[in-house]
Amino acid sequence: MPDRPMPVFPEPDTEAYWEATKENKLLYQQCNACQAVVFTPRAHCTKCGSVDLKTLESKGEGAVYTYSVVRQNRQPAFAEMGAYSVAYIDLDEGFRMLSSVVGVEDPTKDISVGMRVKVDFEEQDSSEYRVPVFRPA
Amino acid sequence: MTTQKRRAAIVGIYEWPKRKDPDVSGMQIKAQSIKHALDDAGLDWSDVDAVYDAGDGEGAGMANIVQYLGLRPNVIDTTQVGGSSYEFHAAHAVRAIEEGKCQVAVLSYGSKAATQRIPIGTGGGRAGGSWATNMEAPYGMTLIANYAMVANRHMAQYGTTSEQLAEISVATRHHAMRNPQAVQAMHDLGVQGVADLTIDDVMSSRMIADPLHLLECCLVTDGGGAVIIASPEVAARAKKKPVWILGTGESMSYVTNDGDITVSAAAQSAPTAFQQAGVSASEMDIAMIYDSFSITVAVMLEDLGFCKKGEVGSYLEGGRLRYDNPGGPALNTDGGGLSSNHPGMRGIFLLLEAARQLRGESTSQVPDAKLAVAHGNGGFLGSLHSGGTVVLAAD
Numbered sequence: 252m253p254d255r256p257m258p259v260f261p262e263p264d265t266e267a268y269w270e271a272t273k274e275n276k277l278l279y280q281q282c283n284a285c286q287a288v289v290f291t292p293r294a295h296c297t298k299c300g301s302v303d304l305k306t307l308e309s310k311g312e313g314a315v316y317t318y319s320v321v322r323q324n325r326q327p328a329f330a331e332m333g334a335y336s337v338a339y340i341d342l343d344e345g346f347r348m349l350s351s352v353v354g355v356e357d358p359t360k361d362i363s364v365g366m367r368v369k370v371d372f373e374e375q376d377s378s379e380y381r382v383p384v385f386r387p388a
Numbered sequence: 389m390t391t392q393k394r395r396a397a398i399v400g401i402y403e404w405p406k407r408k409d410p411d412v413s414g415m416q417i418k419a420q421s422i423k424h425a426l427d428d429a430g431l432d433w434s435d436v437d438a439v440y441d442a443g444d445g446e447g448a449g450m451a452n453i454v455q456y457l458g459l460r461p462n463v464i465d466t467t468q469v470g471g472s473s474y475e476f477h478a479a480h481a482v483r484a485i486e487e488g489k490c491q492v493a494v495l496s497y498g499s500k501a502a503t504q505r506i507p508i509g510t511g512g513g514r515a516g517g518s519w520a521t522n523m524e525a526p527y528g529m530t531l532i533a534n535y536a537m538v539a540n541r542h543m544a545q546y547g548t549t550s551e552q553l554a555e556i557s558v559a560t561r562h563h564a565m566r567n568p569q570a571v572q573a574m575h576d577l578g579v580q581g582v583a584d585l586t587i588d589d590v591m592s593s594r595m596i597a598d599p600l601h602l603l604e605c606c607l608v609t610d611g612g613g614a615v616i617i618a619s620p621e622v623a624a625r626a627k628k629k630p631v632w633i634l635g636t637g638e639s640m641s642y643v644t645n646d647g648d649i650t651v652s653a654a655a656q657s658a659p660t661a662f663q664q665a666g667v668s669a670s671e672m673d674i675a676m677i678y679d680s681f682s683i684t685v686a687v688m689l690e691d692l693g694f695c696k697k698g699e700v701g702s703y704l705e706g707g708r709l710r711y712d713n714p715g716g717p718a719l720n721t722d723g724g725g726l727s728s729n730h731p732g733m734r735g736i737f738l739l740l741e742a743a744r745q746l747r748g749e750s751t752s753q754v755p756d757a758k759l760a761v762a763h764g765n766g767g768f769l770g771s772l773h774s775g776g777t778v779v780l781a782a783d
Contacts, residue, residue: 255526259517297458300423300433319536320598329528364544
């Protein structure tokens with residue numbers, strides 16, 4: 252199976268997030284000025300504009316907010332996958348991320364909105380970055 | 389200088405201090421410059437209600453700076469004419485402020501031309517990752533899967549069914565069959581079964597990305613068109629009866645940590661447009677709603693105010709949106725993107741068919757049509773998308 256398309260660097264907003272995946276860590280941010288949870292990673296708070304953010308590690312537990320199943324994608328990276336899911340996952344810490352629910356027999360039947368999931372880090376052949384995906388909890 | 393009208397004023401400024409700054413991105417320069425300029429003005433992040441952007445900064449497609457910043461402006465303008473874009477933005481901001489559409493406009497610029505060694509003047513960004521693509525690329529989210537995620541959430545939240553969404557495909561196909569250009573288009577494009585559709589036809593068409601079927605997805609066509617908009621003075625001497633623009637609204641929406649994906653940008657742009665027009669959705673004879681997919685129309689019918697959020701499923705039942713059904717507005721009477729015309733960005737055709745209806749020239753004419761709303765969607769409904777609402781009227 253070919254690797255998934257990987258992030259491209261240098262890119263200062265997302266660099267630390269991806270570095271952390273090498274150690275199976277899922278990072279998010281919180282604003283020290285207004286307490287808003289910030290995701291996808293930025294250098295500023297999307298609620299108040301402050302640059303005073305802290306980075307935190309998520310426990311990786313959450314629920315499927317919504318999903319779909321791509322029945323066929325001819326792009327080389329995905330062509331061999333057959334039917335696969337894309338999903339927005341709501342992590343318990345209060346952020347929503349795009350990912351995929353894996354480890355199910357039939358993605359067209361075995362995934363549901365609200366289902367509890369836990370993060371897993373999928374290793375790639377040609378990169379040390381690991382792609383965060385989610386498995387039924 | 390004492391007699392000239394004070395139209396609008398620069399109240400905050402900031403210049404990025406460094407001229408060689410390898411570790412920041414153009415997007416970060418923009419976001420942080422905006423914050424500094426707001427501080428200079430004594431204004432808050434949440435005061436901003438207009439964003440002007442020339443697409444500079446890495447991966448800056450479709451004004452995604454709005455999502456990057458985390459703002460929800462009422463005016464979005466991406467005029468890009470090279471280096472003078474910012475003077476154009478200033479001119480446009482003054483007009484928008486004078487019209488009463490906004491009060492606090494941000495203009496910003498960010499570039500790494502030195503570090504990235506971009507030849508200035510080619511206007512090209514380097515290929516590679518951005519703040520957005522780096523978080524999406526590994527997952528293979530297709531366009532249709534993106535829209536499908538909105539449908540699945542709507543179904544889970546409200547019990548909406550595919551059969552109900554299919555009514556949209558059935559109605560637009562019925563209108564397309566009455567439009568000779570649409571019939572020709574479907575033949576030329578090799579559509580199987582150029583005829584009216586039943587709900588069963590839609591449900592048994594191939595599943596593309598759950599829960600959206602093939603017949604819930606728009607055609608891909610060649611095509612285009614043009615619109616002339618003129619002053620009342622010019623309209624008085626134009627050949628045909630004028631189609632007045634009474635109200636407009638703009639917005640962008642995107643996925644957030646706590647947002648409702650079933651609520652689209654229309655929920656912000658439509659109230660602005662209807663309020664300016666002094667009319668409400670219930671008075672509309674025609675609804676030209678961007679039909680890239682069935683779900684696009686469905687959420688927008690709710691957000692435009694034709695029915696309550698969550699209730700579009702039952703609203704759609706029984707062919708309410710057919711041109712000859714008096715129980716609701718006529719939807720996409722040209723046949724829509726679903727069955728007539730969608731070369732990639734369909735918004736202009738919404739204005740064209742609304743104008744035909746209000747002139748009495750449509751192939752599925754609503755008798756005595758007086759009011760129409762055209763709502764365009766751009767981008768990805770399940771992530772970053774734009775909404776533009778235009779309310780039109782015949783004398």
